[in-house]
Amino acid sequence: MSSLLFDTPGPRTRARHRVYTAVASLALLALLGLVLWRMYVTGQFDYELWEPFVTPDFVVAILVDGLVETLKMASLSVIFAVVFGLVFGIGKMSQHAMVRAPCWLVVEFFRAVPLLLLIIFIFFLAGTGDGFGSFWSVVFGLTLYNGSVLAEIFRAGIEAVPRGQGEAAYAIGLRKAQVMTLVLLPQAVKIMLPAIISQCVVALKDTSLGYYIIAPGLTRVGKAIYGQFGNQFQTALVLAALYIGANLVLTWLATVAQRRFVGEQKQLDVPMGAGQAGGA
Amino acid sequence: MDVVIDNIGLYWSGFLKTLQICLYAAVGSLALGTVLGAFRVSPLPPLRWVGTGWVTVFRNCPLTVVLFFVAFGLPEIGVNGAYFWFGVSGLVLYTSAFVCEAVRSGVNAVPLGQAEAARAMGLTFGQTMTQVILPQSFRATVPPLASVLIALAKNTSVAAAFGLLEATARMRGFTNNQADDRPLIFLTFAIGYIIIVEVMSAGAFGLERRWRTAR
Numbered sequence: 001m002s003s004l005l006f007d008t009p010g011p012r013t014r015a016r017h018r019v020y021t022a023v024a025s026l027a028l029l030a031l032l033g034l035v036l037w038r039m040y041v042t043g044q045f046d047y048e049l050w051e052p053f054v055t056p057d058f059v060v061a062i063l064v065d066g067l068v069e070t071l072k073m074a075s076l077s078v079i080f081a082v083v084f085g086l087v088f089g090i091g092k093m094s095q096h097a098m099v100r101a102p103c104w105l106v107v108e109f110f111r112a113v114p115l116l117l118l119i120i121f122i123f124f125l126a127g128t129g130d131g132f133g134s135f136w137s138v139v140f141g142l143t144l145y146n147g148s149v150l151a152e153i154f155r156a157g158i159e160a161v162p163r164g165q166g167e168a169a170y171a172i173g174l175r176k177a178q179v180m181t182l183v184l185l186p187q188a189v190k191i192m193l194p195a196i197i198s199q200c201v202v203a204l205k206d207t208s209l210g211y212y213i214i215a216p217g218l219t220r221v222g223k224a225i226y227g228q229f230g231n232q233f234q235t236a237l238v239l240a241a242l243y244i245g246a247n248l249v250l251t252w253l254a255t256v257a258q259r260r261f262v263g264e265q266k267q268l269d270v271p272m273g274a275g276q277a278g279g280a
Numbered sequence: 281m282d283v284v285i286d287n288i289g290l291y292w293s294g295f296l297k298t299l300q301i302c303l304y305a306a307v308g309s310l311a312l313g314t315v316l317g318a319f320r321v322s323p324l325p326p327l328r329w330v331g332t333g334w335v336t337v338f339r340n341c342p343l344t345v346v347l348f349f350v351a352f353g354l355p356e357i358g359v360n361g362a363y364f365w366f367g368v369s370g371l372v373l374y375t376s377a378f379v380c381e382a383v384r385s386g387v388n389a390v391p392l393g394q395a396e397a398a399r400a401m402g403l404t405f406g407q408t409m410t411q412v413i414l415p416q417s418f419r420a421t422v423p424p425l426a427s428v429l430i431a432l433a434k435n436t437s438v439a440a441a442f443g444l445l446e447a448t449a450r451m452r453g454f455t456n457n458q459a460d461d462r463p464l465i466f467l468t469f470a471i472g473y474i475i476i477v478e479v480m481s482a483g484a485f486g487l488e489r490r491w492r493t494a495r
Contacts, residue, residue: 003321005413006405024327042358044356112470112474114434115434116441121462121466205342207342211348219344222348232348237349239348240341
C-alpha cells in the first residue's frame with residue numbers, strides 16, 4: 001500500500017521493516033518490563049493497595065459518590081453551557097453593535113482565562129461559607145468556559161449553513177427570528193453536533209479541576225481512598241481508567257453523530273478554540 | 281487594586297513562574313509530540329500502536345489526574361524529583377498527545393501527488409521529506425499547534441493544585457488575605473493570562489501569514 005510518506009515496500013524493504021519491528025517491539029517490551037519491575041520492587045502489586053478497588057462497599061462509593069457526581073456536574077454544566085452558548089453565539093452575530101460588542105467581550109474573556117482561575121474565583125466569591133458550595137462553583141465555572149467555546153461553535157455552525165438558505169428564507173418573507181429558528185438552526189445543529197459532543201469530553205475532563213476546591217466527584221472519592229490506604233499510584237490509575245472509559249464512550253458517540261449527520265466532511269473546526277485543542 | 285500594587289512582586293513572580301513552566305513544557309511537549317507524531321505515521325506497526333495508545337490515553341485523561349499521577353504516584357515507585365519538574369513533565373505528557381495530533385494532521389494535509397511527484401523525479405526519502413513534504417506540512421501545522429500551546433499556557437494553572445506557586449496559586453493567596461478586593465484581584469490576574477494568550481495568538485497569526493504561500 002502506497003502512502004504519502006512511503007511507496008509500496010518491496011521485498012528488501014519488507015525484510016528491513018521486519019527487523020526494525022522486532023527491535024522496536026523488544027525496546028518497548030523492555031520499557032514496559034522496567035515499569036512493571038519498578039512497581040514490583042516497590043510493592044505496588046500488594047493486595048492491600050488494590051483492596052479498595054475490589055471491595056464492594058468502596059466500588060459502590062467510587063461509582064455513586066464519584067462517577068455519578070462527576071457525570072452530574074458535567075451534564076448540568078453542559079446543559080447550562082448550551083443555553084449560554086446559544087445566547088452569546090447568536091448575540092455575536094447580531095446586526096446591532098450594542099449587542100455584538102458585549103457578547104464578543106464576554107466570549108473572548110471566558111475563553112482566554114484559565115478555567116481553574118475562574119473556578120477558584122467563583123468559589124471564594126460566592127461558594128464558600130453560606131454560599132452555594134463547591135459543586136455549583138465547578139458547574140458555574142464550567143458553564144462560563146464551555147458556554148463561551150460553544151458560542152464560537154454555534155456561530156461557526158450557523159455560518160457553515162449555505163448562504164442561500166438564509167437568503168431564500170428572507171426572500172419568502174420570514175422574519176429574522178423565524179429565519180434563525182426555522183431555517184438556520186435546524187441545519188446548523190446537524191453540523192455542530194459532533195463538535196458539541198467533543199466539547200462534552202472537555203467538560204467531563206475539566207470537572208476534575210474541582211480537586212482544588214474539594215468539590216464532589218471522582219477526585220474527592222480518590223482523595224479519601226488514598227488518604228486511608230496510602231495508594232496514590234493505584235488510585236491515579238483507577239481514576240484515569242474511569243475518566244478515559246467515560247470519554248471514549250462520548251468520543252464514540254461523536255463519531256457516530258458525525259457519520260450520521262455530517263458524512264465524510266471534516267469536523268467543524270473552531271480556530272484558537274484553545275478548549276478544542278486541550279481544555280484545561 | 282491596592283493589594284496587587286502593594287504585592288506587585290508576588291504578582292510578577294507568579295507570572296514569571298507561569299511563563300517558565302510554560303516554556304519548559306512547550307519545548308518538551310513539542311519534542312515528544314513530534315517523535316510520537318513520527319511514530320504514528322511510521323511503517324512499523326508497534327510504533328504506530330504506541331502513538332495511537334498514547335494519544336487515546338492522554339487526550340481522554342484529565343490533566344489533573346495526569347499531574348496527580350506524576351506528582352504523587354511516581355514517588356511511590358521510587359521516582360523522585362522537584363515539584364517543578366513533576367509539574368512540567370505532567371504537562372509534557374499531556375500536551376504531547378495534542379502536539380502529536382497536530383503534527384499528524386499537518387503531514388496528512390500535504391496532497392499525495394506532491395510526494396508521488398517527488399519520488400517520480402528520483403528524490404531519495406530524505407530529499408522528499410526535507411525538500412517537499414516537511415516544508416508544506418510545517419505550514420499546515422502552525423494553526424493547530426498555536427491552539428495547543430495556548431491551551432498549554434492556560435493549563436499551567438492546574439499545576440497550582442500541586443504545590444507550584446505560579447500565577448493561579450498567587451491569586452489564591454491574595455484572595456485569602458483580602459476578601460473585599462476579590463473581583464479586582466481576579467481581574468488583574470485574568471488580564472495577565474489574557475495578555476499571554478493574545479500575544480501567542482498574534483504571533484501564530486503573524487507566522488501563518490508570513491508563511492502562507494499562493495496555491
